[in-house]
Amino acid sequence: MVMRKLVVVAVVSFSAGLVVASFAGFREFIPGLLEGALVTIQITLAGAVVAVVCATVAGLAKMYAPWPLRWLAIAYIELFRGTSALVQLFWLFFVLPLFGITLQPMTVAIAALGLNIGAYGAEVVRGAVAAVPRGQWEATVALNMSRTQALRRIILPQAFVAMIPPWGNLFIELLKSTALVSLITISDLAFRAQQMNQTTFRTLEIFTIVLVIYLAIASIITVGMKALEQKAAGALARGRSH
Amino acid sequence: MLWDWSYAFEILPILAQASLVTVQAxxxxxxxxxILGLVFALLRMARAPWIALPVSAFVEFIRSTPLLIQIFFLYFVxxxxxxxxxxxxxxxxxxxxxYGTYCAEVYRAGLDNVPRGQWEASTALNLSPFHxxxxxxxxxxxxxxVPALGNYFVALFKETPLLSAIAVLELMQQAKILGSTTFRYIEPITLVGLFFLVFSLVAAALIRMVERRLNRIGAR
Known part of the structure; x- marks a missing residue:
């Protein structure tokens, strides 16, 4: 399955590369688009950090926190999963200034996308923690561990391995949703593409190159998460055999 | 007063009109x-690698690039x-x-779960591949x-505001226009958010209901 997927990725990348290389004068677009890609990558990375933090806090709060916090976590998850990412982005961008909170567009982008993906991630965290066998909890009680100790040393390390594949999907979702930030004036890859399109009208070349760049970043995420998964699974197996 | 109720009620019918476009889309x-999802899923199952591989590649490509760019691509290219x-x-x-590429994966999971014996029985009964x-x-x-497909229905619904980027007059675009003419963004955008929230929660409840009903039919 994994091999098949890698073959597919290789085929796609190769043919996409051929298509791009066949464009006459495609070089002139590359520097500007790569600058845009850098912004896209920055937002993806920062958004991923926000998302992981929000997801862990909200996911654990939904399971273990006292009721006011639990309700807060549920409200956050439902609110951000129930509305569009674009609406959230616009809300933070246009409405927050009316409350006297003016944020940089970049901050808005990272916060909105991070919170959005974090809400989906919270369910991933909850699912992974819930999937740790009950016996593990019972064993921590038998060993007289506190709940925090049990979570930190026994439960979360096992849940972590199960979380990696769904997080990989979410990071790709995050990468794809960064294209939205072009609509709040951030000059990311999508924004650059539109700008160049309006000045040069070389639509086919520009948008194809942009799609290929997104694909390349997504492939890096896929490969990276796969490597992380193998490493984490290996580490867990070693820990168990001791 | 930050929130202006009379303005909110004034724009509500306009937004309701625009929401029809959102629902249509x-x-x-x-x-x-x-439909496309089923086609992709069936083509990916094809034994001939020269069909299955390009389709798989295409599906992977669509899945890992942003919808916004794809919309631009279709509209401008x-x-x-x-x-x-x-x-x-x-x-x-x-x-x-x-979303067809996402549905394709869902269908594939469903198709993979049909026991092999069913295929063999169809062969034994001399049914054509189509039948x-x-x-x-x-x-x-x-x-x-069906529940997994339902989730993608809600997800697709939540992506429709992207159409505002190519000036389709749906809910988000209408809200932006209202905001830019009156300089009051708080009411239109909040109302749009509420609309999506309510619709998503209702849709999620409906999907759960369908799921329960299907389970009951399956158990019979």
């Missing part, structure tokens, strides 16, 4: 996604090949194509995956 897009699509059509096709699919495999493969 959602329904048309999802029908397209369901296709006219170069002489195919001019109006904004709404381009948007619906992009939505349907993007095998239509009468034996599909009726067993689809019901278990």
């Amino acid at each position: 959602t329904l048309l897009g999802f029908v397209l996604a369901l 296709f006219p170069e090949f002489g195919v001019s699509l109006d904004a709404f059509t381009a948007g619906v096709i992009a939505l349907g194509l993007h 095998t699919f239509r009468d034996i495999i599909i009726p067993q493969a689809i019901p278990p995956v």
Whole structure:
């Protein structure tokens, strides 16, 4: 399955590369688009950090926190999963200034996308923690561990391995949703593409190159998460055999 | 007073009108996604690698690139090949194509779960491949995956504001226009957010209901 997927990725990348290389004068677009890609990558990375933090806090709060916090976590998850990412982005961008909170567009982008993906991630965290066998909890009680100790040393390390594949999907979702930030004036890859399109009208070349760049970043995420998964699974197996 | 109720009530009918476009785009897009998804899923199962591999590659490509760019691509690039699509059509096709690739994975899970014996039995009964699919495999493969398809229905619905980027006059675009004419963004955008929240929660409840009903039919 994994091999098949890698073959597919290789085929796609190769043919996409051929298509791009066949464009006459495609070089002139590359520097500007790569600058845009850098912004896209920055937002993806920062958004991923926000998302992981929000997801862990909200996911654990939904399971273990006292009721006011639990309700807060549920409200956050439902609110951000129930509305569009674009609406959230616009809300933070246009409405927050009316409350006297003016944020940089970049901050808005990272916060909105991070919170959005974090809400989906919270369910991933909850699912992974819930999937740790009950016996593990019972064993921590038998060993007289506190709940925090049990979570930190026994439960979360096992849940972590199960979380990696769904997080990989979410990071790709995050990468794809960064294209939205072009609509709040951030000059990311999508924004650059539109700008160049309006000045040069070389639509086919520009948008194809942009799609290929997104694909390349997504492939890096896929490969990276796969490597992380193998490493984490290996580490867990070693820990168990001791 | 930050929130102006009279303004909110004033714009409500305008937004309600625009929400019809949103709902239309959602329904048309999802029908397209369901059909394309099944086509992709079946083609990926093909034994000939020269069919299965390019389709897999295409599906992976669509899944790992942003919908916004795909919308732009359809809207701006296709006219170069002489195919001019109006904004709404381009948007619906992009939505349907993007979510079709997600639905393809769902269908595949459903198709994989049909026991092998069912295929063998169809061969034994001398059914043509078409009849095998239509009468034996599909009726067993689809019901278990309906909840997963439902999730993508809600997800697709939440992506429709992207159509505002190519100036389709749907909910988000209408809210932006209202905001830019009156300089009051708080009411329109909040109302749009509320609309999506309510619709998503209702849709999620409906999907749960359908799921329960299907489970009951399955148990019988």
